[in-house]
Amino acid sequence: MFDFPKNLEIGYQLSRLMDGWVDWVVINFDPLFRAINAGVLALLVPLEKFLMGEPLSYGWPQWLSMPWWLVIGVTVYIAWRTAGRNIAILTTVLFLLLAILGLFDFAMQTLAITFTATLIAIAIGLPIGIFGAKSDKMDAISRPILDAMQTMPSFVYLVPAIMLFGLGKTPAVMATVIYAIPPLIRLTNLGIRQVDKEVVEAAIAFGSTSRQLLTKVQLPMAKPTIMAGINQCIMMALAMVVICSMIGAKGLGIEVMNGIARLEVGRGFLGGLGIVMMAIMIDRITQSVGKSRESKVT
Amino acid sequence: MAVESAPDIRISVRNLWKLFGNNDKALLQEDWVKTASKAEIQEKTGHVIAMREVSFEVAVGKVFVVMGLSGSGKSTLVRALNRLVEPSDGIIEIDGEDILQYDNEQIIAFRRKKIGMVFQHYGLLPHKNVIDNVAYGLEVQGMEQLERHKIASEILDKVGLSSWEYSYPYQLSGGMQQRVGIARALALDPEIMLMDEPFSGLDPLIRREMQDELITLQAQVQKTIVFITHDLDEALKLGDHIAIMRDGAIIQQGTAEEIVTKPADGYVKEFVRDISKTKVLKVGSIMKKPKATIQESQSPAEALQIMKSEGLDYTFVVAETGELLGALNLAQVESAVEKGFETSNRAINKSCPRVLKYTLIDDVIPLVAKQNTPVAVVNDHGILLGEIEQSSVLSSIASS
Ligand SMILES: Nc1ncnc2c1ncn2[C@@H]1O[C@H](COP(=O)(O)OP(=O)(O)O)[C@@H](O)[C@H]1O
Ligand SMILES: [Mg+2]
Numbered sequence: 097m098f099d100f101p102k103n104l105e106i107g108y109q110l111s112r113l114m115d116g117w118v119d120w121v122v123i124n125f126d127p128l129f130r131a132i133n134a135g136v137l138a139l140l141v142p143l144e145k146f147l148m149g150e151p152l153s154y155g156w157p158q159w160l161s162m163p164w165w166l167v168i169g170v171t172v173y174i175a176w177r178t179a180g181r182n183i184a185i186l187t188t189v190l191f192l193l194l195a196i197l198g199l200f201d202f203a204m205q206t207l208a209i210t211f212t213a214t215l216i217a218i219a220i221g222l223p224i225g226i227f228g229a230k231s232d233k234m235d236a237i238s239r240p241i242l243d244a245m246q247t248m249p250s251f252v253y254l255v256p257a258i259m260l261f262g263l264g265k266t267p268a269v270m271a272t273v274i275y276a277i278p279p280l281i282r283l284t285n286l287g288i289r290q291v292d293k294e295v296v297e298a299a300i301a302f303g304s305t306s307r308q309l310l311t312k313v314q315l316p317m318a319k320p321t322i323m324a325g326i327n328q329c330i331m332m333a334l335a336m337v338v339i340c341s342m343i344g345a346k347g348l349g350i351e352v353m354n355g356i357a358r359l360e361v362g363r364g365f366l367g368g369l370g371i372v373m374m375a376i377m378i379d380r381i382t383q384s385v386g387k388s389r390e391s392k393v394t
Numbered sequence: 395m396a397v398e399s400a401p402d403i404r405i406s407v408r409n410l411w412k413l414f415g416n417n418d419k420a421l422l423q424e425d426w427v428k429t430a431s432k433a434e435i436q437e438k439t440g441h442v443i444a445m446r447e448v449s450f451e452v453a454v455g456k457v458f459v460v461m462g463l464s465g466s467g468k469s470t471l472v473r474a475l476n477r478l479v480e481p482s483d484g485i486i487e488i489d490g491e492d493i494l495q496y497d498n499e500q501i502i503a504f505r506r507k508k509i510g511m512v513f514q515h516y517g518l519l520p521h522k523n524v525i526d527n528v529a530y531g532l533e534v535q536g537m538e539q540l541e542r543h544k545i546a547s548e549i550l551d552k553v554g555l556s557s558w559e560y561s562y563p564y565q566l567s568g569g570m571q572q573r574v575g576i577a578r579a580l581a582l583d584p585e586i587m588l589m590d591e592p593f594s595g596l597d598p599l600i601r602r603e604m605q606d607e608l609i610t611l612q613a614q615v616q617k618t619i620v621f622i623t624h625d626l627d628e629a630l631k632l633g634d635h636i637a638i639m640r641d642g643a644i645i646q647q648g649t650a651e652e653i654v655t656k657p658a659d660g661y662v663k664e665f666v667r668d669i670s671k672t673k674v675l676k677v678g679s680i681m682k683k684p685k686a687t688i689q690e691s692q693s694p695a696e697a698l699q700i701m702k703s704e705g706l707d708y709t710f711v712v713a714e715t716g717e718l719l720g721a722l723n724l725a726q727v728e729s730a731v732e733k734g735f736e737t738s739n740r741a742i743n744k745s746c747p748r749v750l751k752y753t754l755i756d757d758v759i760p761l762v763a764k765q766n767t768p769v770a771v772v773n774d775h776g777i778l779l780g781e782i783e784q785s786s787v788l789s790s791i792a793s794s
Contacts, residue, residue, distance in 0.1 A: 297478050298517030302531035302582070303506035312534070316521045 144208035179384035199370040208346035213272040225284025268345035278330035287321030327382040401453035410448040417442030418482040421723040446642040459633030467642040510579030514591040518563040525559040569600040640772030678751040679781030681771040694730035718778040721746035
């Protein structure tokens with residue numbers, strides 16, 4: 097009696113409608129996206145070259161770049177200072193492994209993208225998180241959006257990224273930012289809300305302005321939680337590496353993609369292994385940055 | 395007696411109301427709310443009533459204690475005084491200015507110079523060391539580090555924590571943390587100190603120690619203090635004036651003595667039930683007028699006659715001004731008559747025990763117990779006001 101209602105083509109109409117919006121945005125906001133593109137590249141490209149020991153472009157001095165041993169040295173030093181001897185040794189071993197396996201340059205490209213995406217995510221996510229902590233209304237609005245962002249398959253972000261930025265590094269970074277930003281926003285919000293109510297009252301009672309309350313009390317006390325958010329953000333950015341290589345990001349992800357495309361299992365596996373090693377290093381180091389504060393505080 | 399001039403009023407609170415909820419101001423326009431019970435308001439409107447028509451005054455340099463069970467609105471009341479809580483209606487005048495009319499900038503300035511606060515769980519900044527905690531109120535005003543550390547360090551000295559300046563709060567015991575809390579409030583040298591159950595989290599022994607220290611400190615600094623507690627002993631010990639709250643309303647306020655001897659209703663009576671009256675009542679309330687006193691100018695013979703006719707074997711000798719000079723017993727008078735002294739003055743025992751009118755009965759029990767004669771009660775100027783006897787002290791203990 098009733099036809100299956102697929103013929104109404106509502107889904108089709110809706111997707112056409114969204115295509116229309118994206119087209120409209122692309123056409124009308126083109127200067128904006130060009131500017132974003134230029135900004136991201138100005139950050140990412142020199143960083144990539146810097147880490148890979150090549151001379152930087154973009155008007156940086158010729159001599160400014162890092163030979164591979166210095167990259168390892170600095171990273172190990174940071175690991176040692178923040179996370180202690182064991183993590184420093186682990187970092188050394190993993191770096192040498194990457195070098196031996198011939199993955200070092202790919203790893204540096206991946207690191208550059210991850211780092212850039214994380215920086216942008218912090219620049220956007222931290223203020224949103226702070227705002228969410230101060231306003232219950234903002235919190236109520238952002239919560240379902242963040243839920244949706246986190247359950248959306250990461251592939252989906254590639255489509256608008258390509259539409260807005262074309263193929264290349266910038267859409268890869270932007271897709272990564274959008275994918276990785278929710279935990280940072282959530283944990284910033286949570287960290288600030290968790291600050292002891294009486295301590296906040298005390299800060300206000302002694303005449304803090306709301307800015308002083310934020311910078312002198314809430315942010316320092318929320319730091320361990322915010323660091324956990326940054327840590328998660330980096331981990332999720334690393335998880336996007338392979339997917340982003342589909343739209344033009346270089347790095348370890350390309351190795352995995354090529355392994356799949358050419359049915360070279362070993363190559364793909366090594367690329368994956370490289371990502372895991374990077375993840376372990378970064379995770380241990382950033383985690384201990386948050387922890388060392390925490391153990392001091394409680 | 396010196397004429398007491400009317401005290402300067404520092405804090406004057408009139409008809410203060412607080413409803414927690416989004417629609418508080420509008421709801422207070424509805425008549426039924428003003429008389430409805432807390433449960434009824436909550437059920438019908440979802441608002442919680444925390445202050446109901448609260449009015450009181452605190453004079454300069456006095457300690458005003460607010461007491462009540464948990465949830466009775468004490469914290470809300472004390473937080474209204476520096477506007478950590480915005481009252482729904484009413485007036486709070488501090489030094490004659492209605493602070494509820496202050497804009498944001500004015501209220502911040504007010505908090506920075508006029509009013510300090512001490513919290514139940516100390517409210518210290520865990521990421522700052524002791525000296526930076528104490529200097530926090532100065533830091534937000536933009537004072538240079540050197541200068542603010544100098545002030546903080548002086549105050550820390552005062553509360554006995556000078557060797558802990560660079561420790562972090564978590565390294566300190568509860569009592570020490572609260573000393574830091576008190577030092578932080580004092581660092582701003584405010585006229586008013588708000589203290590929300592500052593000693594409730596401490597062990598009984600430490601608590602008593604801190605109370606004693608506060609009394610000593612208060613004698614030096616003479617702040618106007620609003621002190622919250624749920625402990626009657628603490629209230630009686632510290633308070634010049636005590637208010638008792640229930641369900642957001644002050645149901646009785648007065649001196650310790652008034653609260654204990656004339657509880658306004660069953661709730662207050664329940665509060666003061668376990669209190670020994672001797673800890674509250676002053677000597678002045680049980681003293682009697684001596685049947686007779688001897689003027690210093692009277693002769694021993696006259697004295698003997700007076701004592702005999704009144705049936706006394708012990709009496710006090712006073713100057714014309716009423717000042718207590720000493721005491722005489724029958725034997726001394728008789729020997730003075732024999733020796734032919736001209737005035738009673740020469741025979742008297744000048745070191746006879748005497749107590750001030752304001753002394754707590756509790757504190758004179760040991761003295762009275764070992765004395766088999768009446769003890770003289772005098773005022774600050776040494777004027778004889780009356781006497782107390784063992785029997786009257788005993789009966790005041792028995793009735794409590
Ligand atoms: N921020 C708030 N929101 C809603 N209700 C509150 C809030 N703060 C206190 N109350 C309520 O107001 C009443 C008085 O609380 P409070 O002033 O903390 O009492 P006390 O300090 O005497 O224990 C209680 O019923 C409490 O639940
Ligand atoms: Mg309370």
